[in-house]
Amino acid sequence: MAAVKSNEDNKSNFRNKTLPTVLFKIARFNPVTDLRMKFIDYKVEYENWSTVLDALLMIKHKIDPSLALRYSCRQASCGSCGMMINGKPRLACFTKINEVKSDVIRIEPMNNFPIIRDLAVDLTKMFRNHKKLKPYIIRSDSEIPDFSTSKEFLQDPDSIEQYIQFANCIKCGLCNSVCPTMATDSSFIGPQALTQAYRYVSDNRDKGKKTRLKIIDDKHGIWRCHFAGSCSKVCPKGVDPAMAIQFLRGYLLGFR
Amino acid sequence: MNKFQKNRSGIKSWLNPWGYGIERIAYWLMRITGIGLLIYFIIHIYETSSILDGKAAWNKMLELTQTTEGHIILMIVIGMSTFHAINGIRIMLGHGGIGVGKPGRPDYPYLPKSQNMKNKLCIYAAIGLAALAMLYGAEIMFSE
Ligand code: SF4
């Protein structure tokens, strides 16, 4: 893949084939210097296998080094590269350009997260809520009772199936970005954190259910979820936050 | 922090039901019908309270509902209440964790089990029955 600018070099150096091009319209905003967001166009060539992240990095390296974005693993594992791709929250590294099926790709920062710069958003609040729900096994005994001995809280394969799906969360924030409650209630705890609460509540080694249910039973807690289900629709790891949230609420309502 | 920096999708995220499947449309319809029924409820209380001013006032108020506009409004109310009631049952069961699938190891392309066929059929049924109820209501009101 190459910028249109270096199209000719690419052809002679690499192969004798004209690559398809796509127009990226990228949101640019620097809170320190800009009063409003603007869109800048970049035309890039792409291969069959190119992802949106490949294109963005190419733009950054070859056309406009001032473009700010966050990424790390490039393989849908770290959860850093969430952004709006043609209006939908997706991972840039997990979205191939040709699967977007459009000659114009509009890239914006993930909704419902404050912008640090351009496509990089501030995930602090999401991590704070995640932490608030105690994402670890709560017990009175410890895996490391003292410095000389240690034991493991063993788990059997059948019990793992109860929560492995929810443990797949990579904290990308796409679910929070699409949630209609998050869109208007900045204090809402959010689908990401609620799902992690259920991940630990459903772990039979954990004894922290009461503590977590108390935290989510709040006016900005679980009751603000209206089961629109969009969180599950956009989750790139099959976590299905809507399922976890309803199970969690089932405990509070006495269904479970 | 200005609104660009805050970057909240705001109320427009409630108003746009497209792009995330029938479940998001159901969420949108549930909100719209809920607000519509609340408005109707307030008007209805005002309407029925006219009886306190005597039979003549009550009859005058009733006449309003016997117009074409009145019939159309009542038709919409019938549709709203039917959808809201049926979808409401689906949501209430879902909120208790009933009918949202069973957890398990997800496989690509990760179709969410909470958006299973049962849920989708319930939504389609709620929309279909609301349409039928509206037609039935129209048939009665307009054939009077
Ligand atoms: S639940 Fe899914 S969408 Fe939400 S943060 Fe975790 S991986 Fe991302």
Ligand code: FES
């Ligand atoms: S770069 Fe790690 S998830 Fe995309």
